[in-house]
Amino acid sequence: MTTALAAMLTMTTMSGQPKLRADNIDEVMAAMTLEEKAQLLVGGGNDGFVGSGAMLGHQKKLVAGAAGTTVEIPRLGIPATVMCDGPAGVHIDAHRDNDPKTYYATGFPIGTCLASTWNTELVEQVGRAIGNETLEYGCDVILGPGLNLHRNPLCGRNFEYYSEDPIVTGLIGTAVVKGIQSQGVGVSIKHYAVNSQETARTKVDERLSARALRELYLKGFEMTVRGANPWTVMSSYNKVNGVYAQGDKDLLTTILRDEWGFNGIVMTDWIGKRADLPVRQEVEAGNDLLMPGYPAQVEDIVADVKAGRLDIKWVDQNVRRMLEYIVKTPRFKGHQSGKPDLDAHAQVTRQSSTEGMVLLKNETLGMSNEQMAAPVLPMRNLKTVALFGVNSYDFFSGGLGSGCVNVPYVVDMVQGLKNVGVSTTPLLTEIYQNYVKYAKAKLKADKNPMMWFLDQGQPKLDEIEISERCVAHEVKEADAAIITIGRQAGEGMDRRIDGEFNLTKMEQDMIFRVSDQFHAQGKPVIVIINSGSVMETCSWRDRVDAILCAWQPGEEGGNSVADVLTGKANPSGKLTMTWPVAAADHPSTKNFPQDYDMYSYREMQGWDSGIPNESFTNHEEGIYVGYRYFDTYQKPVAYPFGYGLSYTTFAFSKPAVKVNGEGATISVTVKNTGAVAGKEVAQVYVTAPKGELDKPVHELKTFAKTRLLQPGESQTLTMQVAVRDLASFDEANSQWKTEAGQYTFSIGSSSRDIHCTVSAKVAEYTEKVNRVKEAK
Ligand code: BGC
Numbered sequence: 001m002t003t004a005l006a007a008m009l010t011m012t013t014m015s016g017q018p019k020l021r022a023d024n025i026d027e028v029m030a031a032m033t034l035e036e037k038a039q040l041l042v043g044g045g046n047d048g049f050v051g052s053g054a055m056l057g058h059q060k061k062l063v064a065g066a067a068g069t070t071v072e073i074p075r076l077g078i079p080a081t082v083m084c085d086g087p088a089g090v091h092i093d094a095h096r097d098n099d100p101k102t103y104y105a106t107g108f109p110i111g112t113c114l115a116s117t118w119n120t121e122l123v124e125q126v127g128r129a130i131g132n133e134t135l136e137y138g139c140d141v142i143l144g145p146g147l148n149l150h151r152n153p154l155c156g157r158n159f160e161y162y163s164e165d166p167i168v169t170g171l172i173g174t175a176v177v178k179g180i181q182s183q184g185v186g187v188s189i190k191h192y193a194v195n196s197q198e199t200a201r202t203k204v205d206e207r208l209s210a211r212a213l214r215e216l217y218l219k220g221f222e223m224t225v226r227g228a229n230p231w232t233v234m235s236s237y238n239k240v241n242g243v244y245a246q247g248d249k250d251l252l253t254t255i256l257r258d259e260w261g262f263n264g265i266v267m268t269d270w271i272g273k274r275a276d277l278p279v280r281q282e283v284e285a286g287n288d289l290l291m292p293g294y295p296a297q298v299e300d301i302v303a304d305v306k307a308g309r310l311d312i313k314w315v316d317q318n319v320r321r322m323l324e325y326i327v328k329t330p331r332f333k334g335h336q337s338g339k340p341d342l343d344a345h346a347q348v349t350r351q352s353s354t355e356g357m358v359l360l361k362n363e364t365l366g367m368s369n370e371q372m373a374a375p376v377l378p379m380r381n382l383k384t385v386a387l388f389g390v391n392s393y394d395f396f397s398g399g400l401g402s403g404c405v406n407v408p409y410v411v412d413m414v415q416g417l418k419n420v421g422v423s424t425t426p427l428l429t430e431i432y433q434n435y436v437k438y439a440k441a442k443l444k445a446d447k448n449p450m451m452w453f454l455d456q457g458q459p460k461l462d463e464i465e466i467s468e469r470c471v472a473h474e475v476k477e478a479d480a481a482i483i484t485i486g487r488q489a490g491e492g493m494d495r496r497i498d499g500e501f502n503l504t505k506m507e508q509d510m511i512f513r514v515s516d517q518f519h520a521q522g523k524p525v526i527v528i529i530n531s532g533s534v535m536e537t538c539s540w541r542d543r544v545d546a547i548l549c550a551w552q553p554g555e556e557g558g559n560s561v562a563d564v565l566t567g568k569a570n571p572s573g574k575l576t577m578t579w580p581v582a583a584a585d586h587p588s589t590k591n592f593p594q595d596y597d598m599y600s601y602r603e604m605q606g607w608d609s610g611i612p613n614e615s616f617t618n619h620e621e622g623i624y625v626g627y628r629y630f631d632t633y634q635k636p637v638a639y640p641f642g643y644g645l646s647y648t649t650f651a652f653s654k655p656a657v658k659v660n661g662e663g664a665t666i667s668v669t670v671k672n673t674g675a676v677a678g679k680e681v682a683q684v685y686v687t688a689p690k691g692e693l694d695k696p697v698h699e700l701k702t703f704a705k706t707r708l709l710q711p712g713e714s715q716t717l718t719m720q721v722a723v724r725d726l727a728s729f730d731e732a733n734s735q736w737k738t739e740a741g742q743y744t745f746s747i748g749s750s751s752r753d754i755h756c757t758v759s760a761k762v763a764e765y766t767e768k769v770n771r772v773k774e775a776k
Helices: 003-009 025-031 034-041 111-113 119-136 166-181 210-217 218-227 249-259 278-285 297-304 310-325 344-356 415-419 424-447 449-453 468-477 497-501 505-520 557-565 587-591 598-605 627-632
Strands: 083-087 101-104 141-143 186-193 205-207 234-235 263-270 358-362 384-388 481-484 525-530 546-549 617-618 636-641 651-652 657-658 663-673 681-687 700-704 713-721 727-729 734-737 741-750 755-760 766-767
Touching: 003 034, 025 310, 034 210, 034 297, 034 310, 083 681, 101 344, 111 119, 111 166, 111 344, 111 557, 119 141, 119 166, 119 344, 166 210, 166 218, 166 700, 186 218, 186 249, 210 218, 210 727, 218 587, 278 297, 278 310, 297 310, 344 557, 384 415, 384 505, 415 557, 424 449, 424 468, 449 497, 468 505, 481 505, 505 525, 525 557, 546 557, 627 700, 657 755, 663 681, 663 755, 700 713
Parallel strands: 083 141, 141 186, 186 234, 205 617, 234 263, 384 481, 481 525, 525 546
Antiparallel strands: 358 546, 651 663, 657 663, 663 713, 681 700, 681 741, 727 734, 734 766, 741 755
């Protein structure tokens, strides 16, 4: 380094204050007052959007509509940094005061849809596009991805999360984070931890075994921290085994930092001071940043340090981490915001939404002579369809709450079909389109306070009744019927069984009436599920010929559905969660909130209910979540974990497995044995030998997806499972343990469609961890 440059680097301002650089953090800290340190640990405030008892972020200071900021300290060259919501794209306002430009962000598929691609390369590409929009729209961190598990299908925020399985969560999470952070911005993996229900989310105590906690609920976070080095982690509102996650040193320091090596910052989910959680406990626990931030929290930190209740060393520790974070940010580095390429990103979202859609059913018309006739999809010669269901015309691109995105447009079913040359019957289209316009305007005009989320996504409009006469008219004009069943859910609310998990009476009547009349004329009926989460299907699926689960696939949804229906794309999505026959089949349903309305009422009254699943939730099912339960106890399901149909067929070779001290390497060759090009996922399920620890019958340990294979083409997939990932958590000895013995590696196209197995001897492996977070 030249003397001149060295002199420049140690330069302070005229007034003698150091200005922050990546290499002078000590110097800047030495110059900070206690008040400045406290300010840096508390966010820059919220312009006020009060949601469901907790705050959705909204501020106007630097980037309108972003969720929050850190504070600036100009005297020391410390800029404010900006956090915007995600995870399905950048959540900011599309319009800014006195600015004619627009700031729409691309609506990518919701987490569930993205994970259903089982394609980590594609997901990483989506991450790069999201990261680029975060950067170009002037934000430093995007608040996502959401890594909570689908413990139960009724959780209102399942749409933001990936799976009931921690390995899917961890591998998809790692890919997304790598993609986003490759653009020089950060993520906040959330909500750490066990935030798998929305009812009473700011108060509920999630009570579970250390084994379930470590093997299931923490595992996806652990894999993502180890595999992708996220800049930030968001601590959840709820308690875990009696302690608020936001004030829990065991979770935020012992496990996250000491065991997993996390070196970024932890921020709280958006909430203020809580009567039963002192600010000093949060600071000491390793919650570096309190969001969205209130002056009273700064005052508490200062007062507690002065009174000796809070050791300055914890403040300093967190301030240092904050400064280490700040010097990485685009805002610190002086990045000038630009305009993201929304057209290019529309192509990325379209590819991922197409690949995330799951074909649940595809049979021959009327299910006659299955050997001879082809299944109804793809419909290559389709000319005119009758489109039923209000969501055909108001297609959901995403869910409600902080996870929604202000998208430039949403391609609905009418537009998507039109773009592939298929028209919709005019009268029905006109009736529905007029109704959607009317119903949307009415919702806004009614200003119902229960509909606080009106500006936070597309609320579900009521269905309209479809009479026999209407169907009789349509069946004459259309080649096929498509019925879209939409479901909406979001932050702060869980789903009900009646009318949300299950069909409403009106929807059932619509499906039955349309099917009866269309089938009587030899015309097919296809159902599109436009939902963020699982639904009941067994009571009606026999009445229709095909079912495509399109999820909430982002702004290009209608195009992706049309591509799949007409065979332009071959579906290759697979379920990342079990679809049960009934909601009550999940063992957790009996410990899951079912009465959101009553909860809101009690909350409004300020009552502490002391009611199970509001004040506390017992995870009686332990590790038996999703397929771990259904497969071990051999319970019937509607569609198993990992399931999804294709327009082609695949054959799997006998797999090979090699085991050494590092773990297992599994390879298998997949061949396209059908007539059209397609992709297939090899899912590796492992069955452990009978040992001391009770284990599910099998567990997914890794997976890989082929490239697009032409008919007759093969690809060999090679996958790794680290030895520590074969382990279970042995509570008695507080250790990860792989018991020695013969392990079976099964390759399947779902947890219930195993093609081939291979077994290998595995040596014992143990890894001691801290004895923390045990059930009380
Ligand atoms: C949500 C978070 C979100 C934050 C900021 C909270 O209510 O739980 O997921 O990132 O608001 O908007």
